[in-house]
Amino acid sequence: MKEFLEGSHAIAEVIKSCQPGVVSAYPITPQTHIVEDLAQMVSNGELKSQFVNVESEHSAASVVLGGSAAGVRVYTATSSQGLFYMQEVLFNIAGMRLPVVMTCANRAVSAPINIWNDQQDSISLRDSGWFQLYAENNQEAVDFHLIAYRLGEDKRVMLPVMVCMDGFILTHGMETVDIPEQEKVNKFLPAYKPLYKLDPENPISLGLLADPDYYMETRFVIQETMREAIGYLSGISKEFSDVFGRDYKDMLVEEYRLKDADKVIVAMGSVCGTIKEVVDEQRAKGKKVGLLRIISYRPFPYARIYEALKNIPKVAVLDKAVSLGAYAPVAADVKSLFFGKKKSPKVISSFVGGLGGRDITTETIHEVFRRLNAKEANFDFVDLKPELLKEEYGE
Amino acid sequence: MKEIRIHARAGQGAITTAALLGFSYFNEGKYPYAFPNFGAARMGAPMNAFVRVDSNPVRLRSQIYEPDYVIIVDPTLLRGYNCFSGLKEDGVAIINGKEDLELPKMKAKQSVFVVPANEIALRNIGRPLGNTALIGAFAAATGELKLDNLVEVVKKRFSGKAQEGNIKAVQEGFEFIQKGKK
Structure with missing residues (x-):
């Protein structure tokens, strides 16, 4: 349904429809409105999810890492210094092949302190093994989150995805957005079934030591997956267009x-x-x-x-x-x-x-x-x- | 395309003003883009909110430098700050202020409407938040939006006593300008 709403609120709405089992975030401008809205939705009972309040972005990223490793769909959002504080964990998430989805509300980085928009934060994380998709407007920002979960959770992919939207210009900009209906979301994005997960009944380990005999191959396979995913994106985009009627072509x-x-x-x-x-x-x-x-x-x-x-x-x-x-x-x-x-x-x-x-x-x-x-x-x-x-x- | 620039101080509800105008345009089938620009990101610091509206989705993402309309929520900003900068030749300014407000000389086809929005707000809402009176005045001064539509938008946005007071404020802001025009 077409609504006139703030970008951040639109993102919270679409994340609600993706039904993540765990949401964790730490407030930072200009991302804060997104997770404020999600926290409200969890509190209202509109979204059945565990919202984990944390003391820092490092912990927020760690919580979604853990949630994803335990086999549930997860979500977090951040900006600028917050993204940098997550950095160590973000490389871990990619290395463990966990399909975490995050919104980066793009903002400049310190010093000098500056809350306004540029794209230095996410671009500085370009080598982390995360997909990065950049939205032009709030409709795209909404739609790209659905595509992000489909892409990341694809069994051929199993990698995290960052949806980047310009801070203030989009996050605080109110415009007309067609909020995807739950029924259509369910059709496009089925419930997440992990390939493997942390499970006391069937114990496994994730993120172990890989010595020089093993480490390079872990990087090689992510590189290969990224290369192959260029082709998968157009397929996912086609399915998206079939369900929602908005065509992002090859998504590249x-x-x-x-x-x-x-x-x-x-x-x-x-x-x-x-x-x-x-x-x-x-x-x-x-x-x-x-x-x-x-x-x-x-x-x-x-x-x-x-x-x-x-x-x-x-x-x-x-x-x-x-x-x-x-x-x-x-x-x-x-x-x-x-x-x-x-x-x-x-x-x-x-x-x-x-x-x-x-x-x-x-x-x-x-x-x-x-x-x-x-x-x-x-x-x-x-x-x-x-x-x-x-x-x-x-x- | 029409462009509105709102001048206020952080905390005076300029974003709400932009949002209410945006909602009203949306209800009339237009594509508004309402967005803020913060200055020092502190309560009381001068800031702007903007509404850019068109019959197609708005793509232009810059701030507004040549507005069709300016709305000045806080008249103290007129001191040492050119709120009329870039205002179109036939632009309209709506200012929250008292009758005796000193105004700079405007261009021949530009028009200025001073509305005692704070007084209207105090009388109806009990707080000097003139935003709803100002959007009423804006609708009357520019003919851009219908009063009924504004009332509907305010009804949706507020509840309880605030709703009642704000609806009255919108109406009084509208009527104040209507009367002045006659």
Whole structure:
């Protein structure tokens, strides 16, 4: 049913319909509303789940690890410093092949302290063995959680999934969302049946010591699963579309007015809505511009992006995160996939914007397209304030 | 597409105002996107809430710099802060304030409506939270939303005594502007 509601509340509603047996989280802005709502639902008896109050994100992640290992569907959500505090456990969850689903309400990281949106938090966790799906709007954020459970719990996969949604812009943004009906959710997402679980009747151990004779293979098989899952995503997406009528195609990327484009921006998340507005505006003036939106950041769909961009003359990658001392993260992935290939854009410029909530306006996007006329840029920051960069404490 | 920018201090209910306007547009078949921007994330700090509304789902995610309408919940923000920045040539401003409120010079086609929303709220709700009176005034001043629809939305949002008082506040805010227009 179509409702007008806050992004966080919409997520709580869809998680309720997924009926996790254990929910655990620690409050952190801008994620807090999600788990506040879930706690209320558990307290009201609307959601039959064990809600575990904890003293930190490290414990929240540990609780969902334990719950998943015991064979039940679990859920947690966090942001920023909270995600980082979970990090050790998150690698464990992936290593134990536990299909935990988490929402990352994307927020900048400290220091200096900043509660506003960018994507530094989840992007910094890109190597953890978690899938990462980035939503453009709240409908997608809702739908991707259903896809996340189906994907993670798929017997061919058995890995955790992080659904990333921009903090405030989506979590605190109210818009129209079609909340999936329970009946349809049940059809698309059957009850979780674990391959194996912690069970006193049939004891097993998880996360044991793997010495040099064994460790590398555990990493190899996750890498292989991630690679194979690129194909599974389109199958799951097709089933999703059959049940709910919303088609996310292969769930890897969205091509927006790419055909015949000579300038394309690559980006992830809610900023893509703003980019689409600018693309339409420029197209109306006869300019051949487009957008390639990455939905699945991990696994990174190299082949799919190659096909989408190989004939585009000029590409700009707009990152909302940095890898300090190196190329911006998404730009580095995009640039690397063209190395040694027959076809390639002539220019792949890299731009960093929107850090710590610096507003990305239509003017920012126009500027990125304009800068594609200049020579190739490596991690050019957009919308910097030069007046803040003046030397004040020097000689 | 129409864009509304609300100026308030954190804790004065600007997000509720944006939500109520959003709900009202939603009921009239539109696609609103209502969202906040916090300043210092402290009670009393200046903050904005926004509503962007269109007949199709809104994709634009930036803040609002050239609003069609501004709603000023706290008139003390008029001191040292340009609440009218970027207001469209024919834009409308609705300000919570008293009759003698000093206003800057507006452009020829812009209009300003001052409504004693706090007084209306105090009389009806017992607290100086002028948000519902302001959305009533907004509906009357702009013709964007129907009063009946606002009343329905307020009915859903509040319960008990607060419901009764807020419905009256919406109506009085609406009527105050209607009378002034005549």
